[in-house]
Amino acid sequence: EVRLVESGGGLIQPGGSLRLSCAASGFTVSSNYVSWVRQAPGKGLESVSIIYSGGTTYYADSVKGRFTISRDISKSTVYLQMNSLRAEDTAVYYCARVGIAVANGVDVWGQGTTVTVSS
Amino acid sequence: DIQMTQSPSSVSASVGDRVTITCRASQGITTWLAWYQQKPGKAPKLLIYAASSLQSGVPSRFGGSGSGTDFTLTISTLQPEDFATYFCQQTNSFPYTFGQGTRLEIK
Numbered sequence: 001e002v003r004l005v006e007s008g009g010g011l012i013q014p015g016g017s018l019r020l021s022c023a024a025s026g027f028t029v030s031s032n033y034v035s036w037v038r039q040a041p042g043k044g045l046e047s048v049s050i051i052y053s054g055g056t057t058y059y060a061d062s063v064k065g066r067f068t069i070s071r072d073i074s075k076s077t078v079y080l081q082m083n084s085l086r087a088e089d090t091a092v093y094y095c096a097r098v099g100i101a102v103a104n105g106v107d108v109w110g111q112g113t114t115v116t117v118s119s
Numbered sequence: 120d121i122q123m124t125q126s127p128s129s130v131s132a133s134v135g136d137r138v139t140i141t142c143r144a145s146q147g148i149t150t151w152l153a154w155y156q157q158k159p160g161k162a163p164k165l166l167i168y169a170a171s172s173l174q175s176g177v178p179s180r181f182g183g184s185g186s187g188t189d190f191t192l193t194i195s196t197l198q199p200e201d202f203a204t205y206f207c208q209q210t211n212s213f214p215y216t217f218g219q220g221t222r223l224e225i226k
Contacts, residue, residue, distance in 0.1 A: 105153035106153070112162060
């Protein structure tokens with residue numbers, strides 16, 4: 001079964017750091033695109049970052065310079081290191097497989113992990 | 120970044136109705152467009168990719184069309200389980216931006 005499981009969310013003070021993990025099973029992260037998508041409470045969806053199969057990474061302007069996406073192929077895990085967190089980063093963070101076979105649509109989603117930035 | 124504008128933001132309909140949701144991109148994206156359904160507390164679910172291709176397992180009452188900048192999602196005969204929020208997403212260039220969503224409510 002193809003699956004993504006996120007962990008690492010929680011309550012953090014403004015300016016703090018958090019690392020999210022996304023454990024993949026049923027497919028290889030080195031051959032796929034994996035992205036982080038977030039959803040603020042009661043709001044829409046925002047693509048935050050992506051790591052392509054070749055290792056190239058991209059970020060939304062809202063997180064550039066503060067967030068870093070990486071992967072450990074041996075652990076089949078993708079990470080999102082989040083630094084200098086702000087209140088507006090509060091959201092459910094979804095790990096998502098961007099499917100090459102479905103024209104870059106997200107065909108596998110994790111269950112989401114909640115990040116709350118508040119003092 | 121490419122901006123995606125969805126309309127309407129909400130719509131009320133009855134079981135059996137036909138519903139159409141539109142999405143406009145701020146620049147041409149050929150057919151690099153996906154549609155998702157999201158229910159409260161759940162992750163989105165891919166319905167349509169490449170503007171008009173039905174994702175495996177999705178009922179055929181869902182259909183997508185369009186190219187360039189204008190796209191539509193049509194639900195031909197609404198079923199009770201279709202009441203949810205729908206999002207479009209351009210998959211042409213990162214960030215793969217989403218529309219603001221359309222909430223489909225029971226009339």
